[in-house]
Amino acid sequence: MDASKRGRPEAKANGGAKKFKPGERKESEEKEDIAPKVRREESLPHPPSGSLYLHISLTLLLTLSSIDHFGEIFFQLILKVSDHLTRYERMAVVLMGVSGVGKSTIGELLAKTLNCSFIDADNFHPQSNKEKMKNRIPLSDEDRIPWLEVLRDLLNASLVSGKIVILGCSALQKKYRDILRYADPNFKSDYSCEKCVVKFVLLDVGVELLLNRVAKRVAEGNHFMPAELLQSQIDLLEVDVSEGIHKVDASRSPQDIVDEIKALIL
Ligand SMILES: Nc1ncnc2c1ncn2[C@@H]1O[C@H](COP(=O)(O)OP(=O)(O)O)[C@@H](O)[C@H]1O
Numbered sequence: 001m002d003a004s005k006r007g008r009p010e011a012k013a014n015g016g017a018k019k020f021k022p023g024e025r026k027e028s029e030e031k032e033d034i035a036p037k038v039r040r041e042e043s044l045p046h047p048p049s050g051s052l053y054l055h056i057s058l059t060l061l062l063t064l065s066s067i068d069h070f071g072e073i074f075f076q077l078i079l080k081v082s083d084h085l086t087r088y089e090r091m092a093v094v095l096m097g098v099s100g101v102g103k104s105t106i107g108e109l110l111a112k113t114l115n116c117s118f119i120d121a122d123n124f125h126p127q128s129n130k131e132k133m134k135n136r137i138p139l140s141d142e143d144r145i146p147w148l149e150v151l152r153d154l155l156n157a158s159l160v161s162g163k164i165v166i167l168g169c170s171a172l173q174k175k176y177r178d179i180l181r182y183a184d185p186n187f188k189s190d191y192s193c194e195k196c197v198v199k200f201v202l203l204d205v206g207v208e209l210l211l212n213r214v215a216k217r218v219a220e221g222n223h224f225m226p227a228e229l230l231q232s233q234i235d236l237l238e239v240d241v242s243e244g245i246h247k248v249d250a251s252r253s254p255q256d257i258v259d260e261i262k263a264l265i266l
């Protein structure tokens with residue numbers, strides 16, 4: 001399929017969608033240039049692939065099968081370890097939410113913890129998008145879709161090479177997240193992929209704290225996003241309860257947040 005078309009959202013009614021405002025609990029729960037930069041942490045190797053573990057397991061089984069039922073017990077143990085380790089493979093974790101929730105802060109820390117790449121979606125906005133935001137004009141679908149398609153292709157490249165990757169991206173609406181979901185080679189429009197490897201974690205912070213964080217960041221000259229645009233993002237944030245998105249209280253310390261995300265996704 002034409003890569004530029006793949007993952008374009010259909011115009012869909014968002015039936016059943018539930019809106020979460022920042023701080024609300026779930027019931028059940030500048031760079032001036034356009035050139036994209038992907039920060040990589042490649043100092044440590046990734047865990048070996050599942051097939052290698054399977055191979056080791058089978059070899060051990062053959063070796064130990066001659067020693068009564070000890071071999072069978074040991075084989076089960078190896079399978080459990082293999083299952084745990086292979087869950088680190090081929091996964092894209094999208095840290096989502098409105099401006100200031102901590103996508104960059106938490107994304108960098110999480111990626112460091114997992115020895116994987118972190119992609120900050122902000123670095124992939126074309127200059128025209130940044131100018132709009134600087135001028136207090138919210139982005140439109142036409143502004144966001146090509147940006148999301150670039151991010152989808154980056155995630156896809158990581159996934160097909162068997163890597164884990166973290167993306168910090170607002171992904172405020174289901175139609176935007178659906179574009180990113182197509183990074184998963186197994187994702188189908190009817191959501192039938194059995195083991196979807198693009199996972200979303202919604203970082204949640206109350207409005208007052210958010211405003212403080214964003215205003216401080218702008219005052220320090222560290223970001224193009226003005227606090228005045230925050231409300232437009234809060235209004236747009238929509239999470240369908242059926243999407244199975246993890247929601248995390250991101251008003252805590254970065255380490256606590258990272259620990260919770262690790263426990264949720266690994
Ligand atoms: N858990 C946290 N505790 C304290 N300050 C935080 C936390 N997360 C982010 N911040 C601060 O809030 C501001 C916005 O964080 P950032 O990671 O840039 O958010 P986002 O990428 O979602 O816009 C930054 O100044 C950052 O240092």
Ligand SMILES: O=C(O)[C@H](O)[C@@H](O)[C@H](O)[C@H](O)COP(=O)(O)O
Pocket residue numbers: 097098099100103104122125133138139144170171225233
């Ligand atoms: O979809 C959008 O309207 C933008 O991508 C927006 O969501 C993003 O928030 C800005 O780029 C600010 O960046 P931070 O979210 O990192 O503050």
